[in-house]
Amino acid sequence: MTTTDLPPHAVPRRTDAAHAAYRSEAGRADERRAVRRPVRVVPRWWRDASLSAFWLVLLWVTALWVQHGGIQDLGSLSGALTSTGRLTGLVASALLLVQVFLMARVPWFEQAWGQDELARTHRLVGFTSFNLLWAHIVLITLGYAAASPLGLWGTIVDFVLNYPGMLLALAGTVALCLVVVTSVRKARRRLRYESWHLIHLYGYLGAGLALPHQLWTGQEFLASTASTVFWWGLYAACAATVLVFRVGLPLVRSLRAPLRVVAVHEEAPGVTTVVVGGPGVARMRPAAGQFFQWRFVDGPGWTRANPYSLSAxxxxxxLRVTAAHVGDGTQRLASLQPGTRVLVEGPYGRLHPGVRTRRKVLLMGAGIGITPIRALLEGLDQDPGDVVVIHRASTPEQFVLGEEMFRLATARGARYVTVEGHRVPGRDTWLPAAAAHLTDAAGLAQLVPDVAERDVFLCGAPAWMEAARQAALDCGVPAANVHLERFEY
Structure with missing residues (x-):
């Protein structure tokens, strides 16, 4: 099942000409020493403070509802429906803004949580907000209809035509429905990443269109100065974070210190490595294992960003990235020309040395997920024996960067283990079929007997990572010592 060496045929090799060109432009990463910067350790209280702020927002929203007669209005059927509808609408609005803030890429917030966990929380908050939005629409409509001679359909028509901002709110609801429907996992898998990302931007449109009717007719928005200031402030803060951190900061960085493609080469069939250089690199201060959102200004489609982890x-x-060709964005990498302008957002992610809590480390990567693992192997401060690397692939040809990994591990005194073979049929596991007789935890313990004493860094396909994560937990690794990065949510 395993080997600590790679036979010559196991690693796809570049031609001598391509290899020489790459070395002349950027230098082999494993034949130079990376610049050693102090490791940025993220304080855990940042995470606790942000979570407390989230619950305080919801608590304050509920308190305003109570203060403005929310409980007193529950005495009649119409009042109960309308008052409950107001509460669900308020909470839905607050969650919608929280959802926007989660993906605004505020540096301190992102460092505390990581894009992986922020994106999954964004998804959970989004679906919750959407369900509460529809509860708000249904309850408010039924509540008004119960007290109106117009009846249900007459009330609906009256709402849309006669209440300020309701047509805009209707359009915003349609936009949010489009975003939510395409975010359901089955629908998401049928869409290209580029198409899904474009549709997802309608969420901002939906939030913006819903704002006028709330500020013009919402009781909790107008009932007091405190309410008005709170809601206007909340909307303004979310808008500002998006404009500053998703638009302004990346644009300023790219204009002040432009980046350009230095070299491009085929790492293996269907896998491309791109090296980027320029004065902006030193200012970004990325850490090994992190990722950026990349835009290569080479023609149509350049406006859509794609996340690629650093592979050195x-x-x-x-900055060096290595990506498999799985969509339009990644396929374009192979045709990039040196000198192409590059726009980036980042760095992002918590898969970096700053989250390390133990001296001993286990790095596990599968498929193209080996790229941040390779960067971590190079970037981690280590003595001989501190680091073990497990590289998983189905076939010898799929050991992307295997030659580099082997030489780098040898130079740094790390143990490099390859696990080869197709997965066990009908079983969610990180092990190959040759190890089907072992449990996931037993297989991991066999390869790394002291795994419980290590930090574990994982990157690969979602199902593989979840199986590897569970194996680490079953071997006694605390959950806080397992670090991973997902790119599917």
């Missing part, structure tokens, strides 16, 4: 530890002069 930053050296202050260059």
């Amino acid at each position: 530890a930053p050296d202050g002069r260059h």
Whole structure:
């Protein structure tokens, strides 16, 4: 099942000409020393403070509803429906703004949580907000209809035509429905990443269109100065974070310190490595294992960003990414030309040395997920024996960066283990079929007997990572010591 060496045929090799060109442009990452910067350790209280702020917002929203007669209005059927509808609408609005804030990429917030966990929380908050939005619409409509001679349909028509901002709110609801429907996992899998990302931007439109009717007719928005200031402030804060951190900061960085493609080469069939350089690299201060949102300005489609992890530890002069061709964005990498302008957002992610809590580390990567693992192997401060690397692939040809990993591990005194073979049929596991007789935990313990004493870093396909994560937990690794990055949510 395993080997600590790679036979010559196991690693796809570049031609001598391509290899020489790459070395002349950027230098082999495992034949140079990365610039050693102090590791940025993220304080855990940042996470606790942000979570407390989230619950305080919801608590304050509920308190305003109570203060403005929310409980007193529950005495009649019409009042109960309308008052409950108001509460669900208020909470839905607050969650919608929280959802926007989660993905605004505020640096301190992102460092505390990581894009992986923020994106999954964003998804959960989004579906909750959407369900509460529809509860608000149904309850408010039924409540008004119960007290109106117009009846149900007459009340609906009256709402849409005669209440300020309701047509805009209707359009906003349609936009949010489009976003939610395409975010359901089955629908998401049928869409290209680029198409899904474009549709997802309608969420901002939906939030913006819903704002006028709330500020013009919402009782809790107008009942007191405190309410008006709170809601206007909340909307303004979310808008500002998006404009500053998703638009302004990346644009300023790209204009002040432009980046350009330095070299492009085929790492293996269907896998491309791109090296980027420029004065902006030193200012970004990325850590090994992190990722950026990349835009290569080479023609149509450049406006859509794609997330790629660094496949080498930053050296202050260059950034290197390696990606498999799985969509339009990644396929375009192979045709990039040196000199192409590059726009980036980041760095993002918590898969970096700053989250490390133990001296001993286990790095596990599968498929193209080996790229941040390779960067971590280079970037981690380590003595011989501190680091073990498990590289998983189905076939010898799929050991992307295997040659580099082997040489880098040898140079740094790390143990490099390859696990080869197709997965066990009908079983969610990180092990190959040759190890079907072992449980996931037993297989991991066999390869790394002291795994319980290590931090574990994981990157690969979602199902593989979940199986590897569970195996680590079953071997006694605390959940806080398992670090991973998902790119599917």
